[in-house]
Amino acid sequence: MKKLLSLIFITTIYINTINAQIKDRSNSFSYAGIGYSLVIFTDSKVSDMYPVLNFNNTNFLSEINPFFGIRFNDNLAVEISPSFIFTNSRNNKGFAFESQGSTNTTYYLPSECNLFALPINVNAKFYPFTSDLISPVSNLYFGVGGGPMYIKERYLNYQYANSNFSGFITTSTDENSFWVPHFMGSVGYGSFAKFGYNFELSYRVVPLNQEGKKPVISSVAGNFNSLNLTARITFNF
Numbered sequence: 001m002k003k004l005l006s007l008i009f010i011t012t013i014y015i016n017t018i019n020a021q022i023k024d025r026s027n028s029f030s031y032a033g034i035g036y037s038l039v040i041f042t043d044s045k046v047s048d049m050y051p052v053l054n055f056n057n058t059n060f061l062s063e064i065n066p067f068f069g070i071r072f073n074d075n076l077a078v079e080i081s082p083s084f085i086f087t088n089s090r091n092n093k094g095f096a097f098e099s100q101g102s103t104n105t106t107y108y109l110p111s112e113c114n115l116f117a118l119p120i121n122v123n124a125k126f127y128p129f130t131s132d133l134i135s136p137v138s139n140l141y142f143g144v145g146g147g148p149m150y151i152k153e154r155y156l157n158y159q160y161a162n163s164n165f166s167g168f169i170t171t172s173t174d175e176n177s178f179w180v181p182h183f184m185g186s187v188g189y190g191s192f193a194k195f196g197y198n199f200e201l202s203y204r205v206v207p208l209n210q211e212g213k214k215p216v217i218s219s220v221a222g223n224f225n226s227l228n229l230t231a232r233i234t235f236n237f
Contacts, residue, residue, distance in 0.1 A: 028072045031079075035198070035232030037063035039085060045221040049091050049113055061087040061115075065230065069123075071192065074130035077141075078123070085117035094165060097215040108174075108215050109165050112156040117224075119149040119182055119204065143186040149206060151224065152177035153216040176214035180224075182206045190234065198232040 039061045041047040052061050062085070069079025094109035123145030129137045154175040161167030183205045190198030206224035213219055 028070060029236055030068070030070050031192070031196075031234050031236045032068045033066070033196075033198075033232055033234035035065035035067065035081075035200075035230045037065060037083070037228045037230040039063050040227040040229075042225045042227060043221045043223050045095065046217055046224060048093050049095075049110070049217040050087055050089050050115055061085070061089075063228065063230075065232065067232070069125075074133065074138075075127050077125040077127070079121075079125070081121045081123060083117075083119045083121065085115065085119070087113075087115050089113040089115070094160075095215075095217060095220055096163065097220060099215075106169070106215070107160045107163055107165060108155070108157045109160065110155040110157050112154075113217075114154040116152045117149060120147040121145045121184060122147050123184065123186070125186075125188075139191060140189050141187070143188065143200075143202070144184065145186075146181065146183035148179050149182040150177070150179050151206075151218060153214075153218055155216055157215055172215075174215045176216050176218065178218075180206060180208065182224075188230075190232070192234070192236060194236055196234040196236065198230075198234060200228075200230040200232065202228045202230065204228060 038052050040052050041050055050061050063083050065081055065083045067079050067081035069077050071077040091110050091113055094107055096105050096107050098105045123143050125141045125143040127138065127141045129135065129140055132138060152175070154173070157172050157174055158165075159169040159172060161169060184202050186200050186202035188198055188200035188202075190196055190200075204226045206226070208218055208221060208223050218224065
């Protein structure tokens with residue numbers, strides 16, 4: 001009899017706990033946190049210039065991602081998340097560049113490539129599997145978003161007359177900065193406990209149309225698109 005009463009008591013506590021969790025999840029709440037991403041550029045010219053891991057100087061292409069969001073209900077969350085992308089790289093391949101108004105092609109071999117980018121994202125996240133909040137897949141989501149993005153590049157370039165990088169001309173410090181729109185799609189999984197976690201795979205689309213203004217890679221590449229692998233920690237309040 002005592003065992004039966006103990007079992008009923010434990011079962012009642014468990015059911016009440018589950019119901020309380022479901023009730024909490026169904027209410028709106030705010031959350032904030034920070035993430036870290038590995039950024040893999042998908043345009044070959046850009047990835048040659050900014051590899052995710054540069055073995056010449058063991059430097060990671062990094063993205064730091066603070067964020068603030070509101071989970072309106074079980075199925076929808078909206079967040080704003082400015083990111084900071086930065087790297088100090090080197091490149092052994094170089095690139096060809098023809099200045100506006102010139103018929104001569106010059107070949108540039110950067111010894112220093114500094115990149116800073118600031119994507120400002122407004123993201124909507126959809127949780128389609130929340131009919132059973134106890135299920136592990138209830139924390140799976142799909143996201144879409146975008147916003148403006150600031151890109152700044154600064155190179156120390158060695159200039160050559162031909163593609164073999166012979167016929168040295170001079171050195172120059174070349175810099176360019178601009179704003180462009182960007183768009184993102186993502187899939188992720190995470191916990192919404194008081195202190196939670198989140199893992200996300202996203203793809204960022206960044207069109208370029210710089211028309212060869214400066215001898216940096218954004219002037220000759222087709223896009224600044226990237227695949228991003230992100231780990232984040234969250235705090236709910």
